[in-house]
Amino acid sequence: MIVDNRLTPGTPLKAAVLAEEIGVSATPIREALIRLAADGLVVWRQNRGAIVAPFSAREVRQVYQVRSVLEGLAARLAAENADESLARRLEAIVDRMAAHLAAGAYRESVALNRDFHGAIHEQCGNPELLVTLRVFWDRAQRFRNLAVDLTSHLEAAHRGHVAILDAVRGRRPDEAERLAREHVLATSRAVAAYIDASWGRRRPGDLDA
Secondary structure, X not given: OOOOOOOOOOOEEOHHHHHHHHOOOHHHXXXXXXXXXXXXXXXXXXXXXXXXXXXOXXXXXXXXXXXXXXXHHHHHHHHHHXXXXXXXXXXXXXXXXXXXXXXXXXXXHHXXXXXXXXXXXXXXXXXXXXXXXXXXXXXXXHHXXXXXXXXXXXXXXXXXXXXXXXXXXXOOHHHHHHHHHHHHHHHHHHHHHHHHHHHOOOOOOHHHO
16 A cells, blocks of 8 residues: 555554554554564654655665666576576566557556566575565655656666566576666656656655654
């Protein structure tokens, strides 16, 4: 709910309210809030409970900077471990992205982004990397979902996916790592610029904190 921005920055998080909405007891909700705070998605305020973590464009850049390194390593390892099955899977996803872009179905194209990168993650063969990627993926995706109008960036992002696919399929680890890092950093610049333009220097949610 936080990553999808159904719970926006600064929203108070009451365990009892969330438990009723989701249909579970309050105990797992409290445990989830603690875990989400460790992941940077929730902030605990002294004597005031939890809220959805606010953020700034600077934080967006910092999160994407770390994610670019992680995605680069994952792409390198995937290229080293690549087989025909991975190549076919990535190609099918890229083709579906292209079809959605051609039809103007931008949200559908963006939704496939996780499938593309997820396929690479699965092939990297490093479970420790996957744990860290999950945290930074969710934080970065939350920012990307706020910038839903970034349709101008989608064509460039798609070209990035095609280039990464070609490097992974060709088992070129150095190139795959470089392209994956550049791809993530390009998205970072686009999202940070969008957030700067939309909110300026104000941290989303600060007025509610």
